[in-house]
Amino acid sequence: MSEVAPVGLIAAFMEISRVTLRQLLGRRRTLLLILLSALPVLLAVAFRAAGETEVERFTRRIFDTITMTILMPLVAILFGSGAFGAEIDDGTVVYLLAKPVPRWIVIAAKAITALAMAILLTGSSTVLAGIIDMAPAGSDGVSATMAQLLAVVVGSACYVSLFLAVSLFTRRALVLGIGYMLVWEGALSFMLPGIANLSIRQYALGASTAVYKLPLQEVRLSAETALLLAGVLVVSALVLATWKLMRFELPGGSD
């Protein structure tokens, strides 16, 4: 009578994942996120029409300034902090907590679902935009697209797990996430190049060099270091989240 049987764990995982999916995808907001993800693609079409099909220009103008600095962080922060945030705000988290399911399963189901959705949106946008604009560049274009996809996947994993953990500590995880993205990644990393070791953007761009060296000057980490640091971040964030969920205390309510 200790824990749920192994078969039950998979069912529990699927069930939590299903509910999370429904929570993150409202009708109107999904449409908005799809529009947001479509932007790099539309710009890629415009670039292609203007005859700009170099890997370097695309990487700088669209992938770096839009996908990596706006689209990927926004979507990942939204899904990461929303996976629990909505449940905590609404009070439905009780239904998850009052179950004999090991807490790491709950965290894993939430994180993997949020990450899958983030990658589905931004990853497909990256691949589409990359192919549209860089296909004429030949095999370089294809490798660059793959490298960009890898960067998006690594970046999303970091953002999702970090802000999923943060959302268990504060209700303002989303605003903290946007603050991190604007202040830390935006302003401070230009002023202080030394924080490369503590920047999700650097992890993501560093990881991409494993596939292809994207023409961006400020890639400061090697693929190995970047992947290692990203892995440490993801694992420790998820462990922290599990630890916190085990001690999660519900607010007293109106009583």
Added chain:
Amino acid sequence: MTDPKRAAGVPATAPATAIAAATAPAGSIYDLGYRHYNGKRNGRGYAMWSLFVESFRGVWGLGRPMTAKAAPFILAGLYALPAVVQLAFSSVFAQRIAAGDQLQLLNYHNYFADFYFLAFLFCVAQAPELVCRDQRYHVLPLYFTRAMGRMTYAVARLGSLALSLFILLAAPALALFVGDVLMQSDAFKAVGDELPKALPSIPATALVAAGLASLSLAISSFSPRRAYSAIGIVAYILLMEAIPAALYSIGQTGGGSWTDKLFVFTPVTSLIGATYWFFGQPLDPQDFAGSLTSGTYLVASIGSIVVATAVLVYRYRRVPA
């Protein structure tokens, strides 16, 4: 709710007398002393003022727990920090200026350009806080059935956010002013010298406050969820900055020279450009690509304020209460 005038309008003695027929088995109605309000009614203007004050307190978390104060005060503090640091070291600078060094780290006209992201973050954090929950918990009808109309509600909320932003943006300008005055040996003369340089800060700050407040509140009013409003504000502003830049870069090589006109749609760049107009400063070509002048950016900013306010008011006319 704790208005003494209202309390004064209540009859002091309202006896809860029960007029009950002791023997008749028939039903009866008891006067439990329901108190009619006979006091003065202050009307719509007063309601708007009350909501304005209450919203302002809400933006800064005044009268609320510390957790509500954290975000606004930390962000305002961070925004003012560089100016305060400069103020703290003004005596050091004063000596060097006396020695003839031209030393200008931070200035009235480019302070916002350097640190705008903190003011922007303030909007992302506090604008959804101000309006989303009213829709989420369906309390809008409680507002709209009072003396407060839909329009009044929108204007009061907007005004409080704009005033909050004005305070946040004006604080470092004030610190710079104090610092600049202290730097000089003759304080009276220094005030005379500095004031003309500092005064354009007031209209410039008012414009930026109105611009950021109207835009962020207009976007927030469309979602009952704070998370989605916040994301909406960030997405709109960042994308409207990035898209014209991307298209402009196509235009440069592709021959479409008109593409620099697209910069009028940038929310933050336009506001920064407009502030330069008040200071009479030339636009730094490093920050402002294209050929637009600060006057154009001023017009663009005012246009953006008008459109955003119209959208906000339109939204509150239509929103199901």
Added chain:
Amino acid sequence: MTAQVDPEVNGLQVRSEVAPAIELVHAARWYGNVVAVNDVSFSLGAGVTGLLGPNGAGKTTLLHMLAGFLAPSAGSVHILGRSPHRDPSVYRQIGLVPEREAVYPFLTGRDYVKFNARLQGLRDPDGAARAAIARVGLEDSMDRQIGTYSKGMRQRVKVAGSLVHDPQVLLLDEPFNGMDPRQRIAMMDLLGVLADEGRTILFSSHILEEVERVGTEILVVVAGRLAASGDFRAIRALMTDRPHNISIRSSDDRRLATTLMADPAVFAVELTPAGLCVQTAQLGAFRRLIAGASRAAGVRLLEVTPADESLESVFDYLVRR
């Protein structure tokens, strides 16, 4: 946890069983400087118990401690002999109906109950869900989205979700909120049936009739402390400093009244068209007196009922003390 288990800590023994389903020993919980639950001890076995108290008395905190969502700041909490905090496997034996109305609005009633069944690791989630839905009488609307449910239906689907794994202990926070009178009665009857099956059921309420109808066992919490526990009639009997009201119908009320007034145990007698209303300090003494007095007066007693044995009067008394 080797604390001495003392079932009579609060002066009243509730039920004696080998292993109490719910047991609190000197449990306390505070948030910062606010004490929500203060030194509460009781133990419960099978049956329905009402947790009573005015709003803000600490009922939800107490239930959250029982459900393992809050660690006691002092003392201990045990469910079926185990500490529920940080031990998810306890939830196999606990069904919880939280106070907040929120249920995933996008799920159908059936899907929600199945969700609970799967997370409980049940082998036949469909069958279990169907049975639980049948128990709360929601078969007709189980395929509708919960977002379209009325408040009462939401409460019922929450109860179904908490019942699906056949728990030994059922904790319900304000389960009758939002239900119409008929649904209340159905839910009360359901709780009675569930208790007869050997379950331990604890539900909180601030509405007295609810508690009175479901069970006579109550726990009264006032300002975080346990003010009384046990059968509410027994509690009433202990309240000796307050006169008991008893209404009597007899063949000759006037004659009986004169006889009763002669006895020192009787404070006052009121003659009403409906019968006599007698006030006495000692219920036991009065019971012995009444039979003899009526016989002596040659009056036939038709009905003797305690007029204020309602829970409300008991509760009122305890809260004001």
